[in-house]
Amino acid sequence: MIEAHPASGNTLNTHPVLSARDLRRAYGSTLALDGVNLDIRAGESVAIMGPSGSGKSTLLHTLAGIERPDFGSVLLSTSAATPRDIATLGEKERSKLRRESFGFVFQSGLLIPELTAVENVMMALMINGVPRAAAQEQATQWLGALGLAGMEERRIGQLSGGQAQRVAIARAQVTGARVTFADEPTGALDSATGAEVLSILLNSTVGRGNTLIMVTHDADVAAQCDRVIHLRDGRILAQVAATQGASTQRSAAGDTN
């Protein structure tokens, strides 16, 4: 179900799935984004790094349509149709687009503790109109594929941090998200569990030909991505491509998780 996508190793010739143009966002006198231009290709994994306050979360939220920029555009091309500028859409349209095209894996807080693991994953489908039985079947498949078979009925508090993040990944992927946004997805985990969760996250996104955009403070985590973007004072300071193509290595290894 989540086998590595055969084309995931070469994203150089694929079209941009997201293009940010001259993004600007101010909070009072603070320029959180100060003219950001960025193209992110389909099938690419991109890490966003930078010191505290450099604008990483603001950039991630603006690319994901959670926040709107004061100026600039975010063009989304998930199909052959004309790209859509997320920045011009109203809250209702952005919310629909987020539910249908995007997945979110944050450090914590996005899972509903009162619900079981399978219910948390089902929610993402049912909110898009998928009937309960079909949602349960797909959610169960995803949890099984991510190593959580037998834990479907546990509430989130009855899972370890790593297991809870797997539920979050299943919930983000079950809708077929073309782009997944992650904010410190391994930040609350010990290094071994973090490495495992990162591998699952990469394989279930770029490993299937989709796109991953991730904020991280951890250089080792960022090094697993195809490209690292360094922000400083709301501007892109540098962009560094992975020397050996992280997704090529993953595909070649046949690591499907």
Ligand SMILES: Nc1ncnc2c1ncn2[C@@H]1O[C@H](COP(=O)(O)OP(=O)(O)OP(=O)(O)O)[C@@H](O)[C@H]1O
């Ligand atoms: N809602 C807000 N109101 C006022 N200022 C804000 C708000 N959100 C962000 N800022 C400011 O904008 C700048 C960029 O913030 P942002 O959260 O994007 O940075 P960051 O790089 O993600 O930081 P961190 O690594 O600490 O999470 C900071 O100076 C921050 O204080």
